[in-house]
Amino acid sequence: MARMPAAERRRQLVEAAIRxxxxxxxxxxxxxxxxxxxxxxxxxxxxxxxxxxxxxxxVVETITEHSVAGVDPSVALEGTVRDTVRAGLRAYWxxxxxxxxxxxxxxxxxxxxxxxxxxxxxxxxxxxxxxxAHVQLVERLRDSAGxxxxxPAATLARYLAVVTDGLTLNHLxxxxxxxxxxLLDVIADQCAALVRRPPRP
Amino acid sequence: MARMPAAERRRQLVEAAIRxxxxxxxxxxxxxxxxxxxxxxxxxxxxxxxxxxxxxxxVVETITEHSVAGVDPSVALEGTVRDTVRAGLRAYWxxxxxxxxxxxxxxxxxxxxxxxxxxxxxxxxxxxxxxxAHVQLVERLRDSAGxxxxxPAATLARYLAVVTDGLTLNHLxxxxxxxxxxLLDVIADQCAALVRRPPRP
DNA sequence: GTCTATAGGAAGATAGAC
DNA sequence: GTCTATCTTCCTATAGAC
Numbered sequence: 001m002a003r004m005p006a007a008e009r010r011r012q013l014v015e016a017a018i019r020x021x022x023x024x025x026x027x028x029x030x031x032x033x034x035x036x037x038x039x040x041x042x043x044x045x046x047x048x049x050x051x052x053x054x055x056x057x058x059v060v061e062t063i064t065e066h067s068v069a070g071v072d073p074s075v076a077l078e079g080t081v082r083d084t085v086r087a088g089l090r091a092y093w094x095x096x097x098x099x100x101x102x103x104x105x106x107x108x109x110x111x112x113x114x115x116x117x118x119x120x121x122x123x124x125x126x127x128x129x130x131x132x133a134h135v136q137l138v139e140r141l142r143d144s145a146g147x148x149x150x151x152p153a154a155t156l157a158r159y160l161a162v163v164t165d166g167l168t169l170n171h172l173x174x175x176x177x178x179x180x181x182x183l184l185d186v187i188a189d190q191c192a193a194l195v196r197r198p199p200r201p
Numbered sequence: 202m203a204r205m206p207a208a209e210r211r212r213q214l215v216e217a218a219i220r221x222x223x224x225x226x227x228x229x230x231x232x233x234x235x236x237x238x239x240x241x242x243x244x245x246x247x248x249x250x251x252x253x254x255x256x257x258x259x260v261v262e263t264i265t266e267h268s269v270a271g272v273d274p275s276v277a278l279e280g281t282v283r284d285t286v287r288a289g290l291r292a293y294w295x296x297x298x299x300x301x302x303x304x305x306x307x308x309x310x311x312x313x314x315x316x317x318x319x320x321x322x323x324x325x326x327x328x329x330x331x332x333x334a335h336v337q338l339v340e341r342l343r344d345s346a347g348x349x350x351x352x353p354a355a356t357l358a359r360y361l362a363v364v365t366d367g368l369t370l371n372h373l374x375x376x377x378x379x380x381x382x383x384l385l386d387v388i389a390d391q392c393a394a395l396v397r398r399p400p401r402p
Numbered sequence: 403g404t405c406t407a408t409a410g411g412a413a414g415a416t417a418g419a420c
Numbered sequence: 421g422t423c424t425a426t427c428t429t430c431c432t433a434t435a436g437a438c
Contacts, residue, residue, distance in 0.1 A: 024316075027313075031413080031414060041423060041424080043416085043422070044421075046414085046415060104312075111309055115309075127375050158380060159384060162364065162368050162371050162384060165366075165370055165371065166364055166367025166370070169366055170359075182359075183363060186352060186360055190394075204404080244434085245403075253432070408436105409432105410432090411432090413428100418425095419424085419425100420423075420424105
């Protein structure tokens with residue numbers, strides 16, 4: 001095996017871990033399977049990470065950043081508010097349908113963290129990052145289009161986060177895209193009802 | 202140890218398993234810990250259940266039935282539609298806040314089932330049971346109060362299921378009851394907007 | 403039906419040669 | 421830095437006495 005700095009090995013192992021976890025689930029992501037996926041021996045794993053939980057922490061960080069990076073902050077109001085929201089939801093939904101494993105993994109990691117004493121903060125940070133991304137999205141759209149919100153931006157953002165979370169989980173279990181589309185229509189209507197578009201001056 | 206019919210022993214073991222899973226998480230619910238919790242030896246476990254997965258199947262069934270039984274089908278329209286929905290959400294939410302472990306367990310079991318090849322149907326059945334309970338709730342309220350729904354009953358029911366699911370998960374991670382109450386207010390408004398109350402004849 | 407004892411394996415982590 | 425070999429612990433499941 002080629003030698004390389006420990007930092008890069010760590011990156012390799014984290015990526016391998018994410019692949020294994022996506023494919024086989026968090027419970028089956030053992031130190032051995034991760035090391036094998038990365039093409040290194042078990043000892044290299046423990047040379048780079050003090051423990052499995054150490055690696056796990058890096059995995060959660062990486063996954064969370066990756067998910068947040070997928071939120072497009074450059075939304076612009078095109079057409080009605082309702083249509084803009086619907087388009088945003090559609091973009092998100094396309095990602096869920098085409099990458100279900102990735103979303104499943106985020107749920108698994110959340111629960112894994114909630115169950116390991118001393119790791120609850122990782123789950124919390126994960127959800128706070130998502131919440132912050134949603135707030136940013138709502139505020140950008142509000143400011144760029146001069147919208148008036150009938151509820152605080154933070155509340156609307158939380159509503160969005162909660163609804164997409166519930167819908168995603170539902171899809172991972174029942175996998176019923178048609179019903180999901182119906183609900184996305186309803187949700188877009190609901191969001192539009194929480195926003196007022198002031199007349200052009 | 203006293204002798205008893207295998208059926209009752211099975212019940213005991215399933216209840217012990219649920220206690221262990223609620224307390225320590227599904228991953229830590231080993232055959233040993235479950236047998237110890239039930240106060241029987243490991244061999245008794247395997248006398249009553251062919252395998253751990255056999256027990257697991259019974260656990261999911263039991264938990265699902267228990268959750269569905271918590272849905273009160275005797276809702277009646279008191280005051281406005283909005284207030285009735287809000288009251289129903291409040292009752293559900295009280296249960297979430299006072300029994301977080303129980304709800305956490307249902308999420309864990311769902312994921313556990315989704316990841317075990319050959320057990321996906323358990324997760325699906327679980328969510329279908331929830332969906333059916335929500336549909337029943339909506340239809341009862343609609344019929345008893347003569348409401349007109351602006352979306353199909355099934356869609357409204359799914360909206361409710363998705364929103365409560367997302368909200369519950371959010372609470373298990375962030376545990377922010379005040380923000381949750383705000384969202385429950387918004388959601389009650391949203392639901393009321395999907396319903397029209399015809400004038401009394 | 404219930405027990406003790408054990409098979410048989412996989413897990414996390416470490417030791418020490420190279 | 422990387423390897424093979426090994427320690428220790430925990431798991432599911434079974435065997436066989438009572």
